[in-house]
Amino acid sequence: MDVPMSLSSPTTRQLNNDEKLPAAKLAGVQYAIVLLLAVLVAGLWRLQVLGADNWKVLAEANRVRKVPVLAPRGKIFDREGRILVDNYPSVSCYLLVEQIKDPSVDLPLIASGLHLPIEQIQATLKRFQGAAKYQPIPLKQDISQDEQAFVEAHRNELPELETHDEQRRLYPKDGFAAHMIGYVGEVSEQMLQNDERYAFYSPGDVVGRSGVEQTYDALLRGKDGSRDIIVNSHGKEVGHLGQELAVPGQDLKLTIDLDVQRAAEKAMDGKNGAMVAMDPHTGEILAMVSRPSFDPNQFSVRLTKSYWNEILTNPDHPLMNKTIQAQLAPGSTFKIIMSVAGLQEQMAQDLNVGCSGGATFYGHFFACDLHHGHVDIHNAIPYSCDTFYYTLANRLGIDKIAQYASAFGLGQHTGVDLPDEASGTVPSTQWALKNYHRKWYAGETISVGIGQGAVTVTPLQMARALGGIASGGVMHRPHLVFPEEMPKDFASALEASFPGSGEKTVPIDPANWQTVTDGMAEVTSPGAFHTAAASHLDGIDFAGKTGTAQVIGHDALAKTNKGHDTVPNAWFVGMAPRRNPDIVVAVLWEHGNGGFNSAKLASQVVNAFVTKQRRLANNLRIAEVPKEAPKQSPENPADPSKAVAVTETKADAAAGPGAE
Structure with missing residues (x-):
């Protein structure tokens, strides 16, 4: 019967020594593990503690979208309160860039549904390429009912499209008082870059471009509001959170008769x-x-x-x-x-x-x-x-x-x-x-x-x-x-x-x-x-x-x-x-x-x-008869000279010395 080899034999001890790491290497590995854990802990601290608010906002943004509510412009009236410029309800289509990785993929379908040249959409995207990702890009204003139906029917295929209700300007027909009233339009890149008046405007904003609309734009414009909506992972609206009401622009009464x-x-x-x-x-x-x-x-x-x-x-x-x-x-x-x-x-x-x-x-x-x-x-x-x-x-x-x-x-x-x-x-x-x-x-x-x-x-x-x-x-x-x-x-x-x-x-x-x-x-x-x-x-x-x-x-x-x-x-x-x-x-x-x-x-x-x-002078004089004036009677007939006097015009009264 063979005697078992001793565990402390030279051969066994040699194998055990070969499997052991040197103390210096072992310490290095331990330090590396500790350093790695420290980095992970620091990263978790930065993400979960220091960056908690930021990630909370980003997470909220995945389910809450802020939809702008455009303020209606103030109406314009003549000196007697008769309306010259009004607003009418309109629907516009916007593109949400944050909803898609490559907008160009869906452009042919969008162009066909909105009846727009694809080149026009590409030009619009290029103009807004420097804008924030969350900012809706206006594609087409005042879209028709057929185009609204197209957007609704393609909600799942085209989550980047959405519609906004807006108030659009309604001017008199046939160019009536057009030069005096002016018109509105999108603020241009040149205006945004070179004009101090538009320093706080953004691309796509509608501003007065001529006439009274331009001079009094700051009063007529009002203040836009917003609406917070809840959306699912496909960008579809599923609920509401709240809103900031838009402040309508100030109405203006002109001196025009x-x-x-x-x-x-x-x-x-x-x-x-x-x-x-x-x-x-x-x-x-x-x-x-x-x-x-x-x-x-x-x-x-x-x-x-x-x-x-x-x-x-x-x-x-x-x-x-x-x-x-x-x-x-x-x-x-x-x-x-x-x-x-x-x-x-x-x-x-x-x-x-x-x-x-x-x-x-x-x-x-x-x-x-x-x-x-x-x-x-x-x-x-x-x-x-x-x-x-x-x-x-x-x-x-x-x-x-x-x-x-x-x-x-x-x-x-x-x-x-x-x-x-x-x-x-x-x-x-x-x-x-x-x-x-x-x-x-x-x-x-x-x-x-x-x-x-x-x-x-x-x-x-x-x-x-x-x-x-x-x-x-x-x-x-x-x-x-x-x-x-x-x-x-x-x-x-x-x-x-x-x-x-x-x-x-x-x-x-x-x-x-x-x-x-x-x-x-x-x-x-x-x-x-x-x-x-x-x-x-x-x-x-x-x-x-x-x-x-x-x-x-x-x-x-x-x-x-x-x-x-x-x-x-x-x-x-x-x-x-x-x-x-x-x-x-x-x-x-x-x-x-x-x-x-x-x-x-x-x-x-x-x-x-x-x-x-x-x-007006006739109507005014009749309306301004004092209440305590004596009533007309056979004994007190109306004075014929006063009846004639009401035909005197403002021009006659203000003519001054020597006037005829």
Whole structure:
């Protein structure tokens, strides 16, 4: 029997020693394990303790989605509370990028269901590629019922699509008051990058892009809210958690009188040009029309390429608000400025000329349309005699003319609360030196004297200037929104954003004021040479001044075919009554041929205004009979004189000394 080998034999001990690790290695392994555990513990601490709130938010986001609730824009009303701009319920489709890894996979189906070119969707995604993943991307606004049904039917296949209920802008039809009201649209990348006003806006936000909509966007816009909804793993809505209510935008009441606006729109129908009506007592704009117009409803949703191209290629510039942006020679309407300057400088009182069809100055013959014979300041305005004003301009000189034109607000912004107002041009010796680095030639002054040459104005400037002259030199800043409609800080910022000549008074001698206003009244009175006699309004003290502005020089006109583009522009600025008027109307009819044509358009608006004021005066007087007034009886009949008195108009009461 063999004896078992001892466990302590050399061979066994050698094997056991070979299996044991060296103490240094064992310690290293232990330290590595401890370090690994420490790292794991630290990671768990960071995730579960330090990052608990963050992961809680992320986990919540997997089941809760914040849906924006867009605030409806404030409505816009006329001065009597009649609605001009409303909102209507609409549905828009958005894309949720966080719901999908690769949006391009579903693009063909989405494009087909929403009736969109796939290139348009790709362009939209590219524009929003820098936006946060959770931000919905607007794909299509104001979708149809068929498109809503498509989204609902493909909830499981296309969880990235969702619809939002919104309020969309509803503007008047046929471009009614479009330039004055403006339109809304998505904020552009350029606006977000370069305009401080839009620093807190995001891509896709709808903002005012022109007119009142742009100027008062901060008031009209309101504050968006949100709705927290519970969604499942497929992004489908399964419940609600809560909501933050949207704050609607502020409603705005404009100074526009809807009845006067309708009369102005009707008068300008089918014509190119502009018309503006204003209350010279306050600067309140009563009507504003620019033609041709555009449909702002086309801009309230995504603008079609065809409509945009149609507007851009139209040579008559439908997007231009010609009441504040058309800078054209004023023609003979400028002669009222000349008359005031000549009278105030004591040069026109004794000026007498014999008009035989024109006069020669500095070796050049300047024509007059008619042979007026003897002309002085009293018949120069109704005759609109160029020869008289050539002579007066030569005596005054360009710098004196510029002084008075500038005093009455020409060549500078009026400060109207609309974007992109033009300033026009009032030439002077300094102007020629600054802009053309040359001296001013005396012969150039002759044309300026009749509102031609280098002088350019806007219709609103002429309405304010001539309305100010008829008001004894008192001029107010034109505006479309009543000051009390705005918070004080907003009103202060607005005035700084739209600087202009503002509130001012230009001293006019009462005798000169009477001469000029009587002359303007003669313009619309029956008379052989009176330029707007056909626009006379029976029973209304209607005054004004016509202007026919050449768009091409006499010499050039003789050498070219006399097409439509060579027909003169027709101007007229009128007011009622002649002194301290309640309304002033400026009309620019492009290629309208003669100021007498524009006078007929202005008379329609003045007639509508005065007729309404008389009707309101009747109603107002009847309504304001004191309750304690004695009742009518056979012994105490009503006073017939008081019954007649209610026909007195606001114009009659405010006409001032010497008014008719």
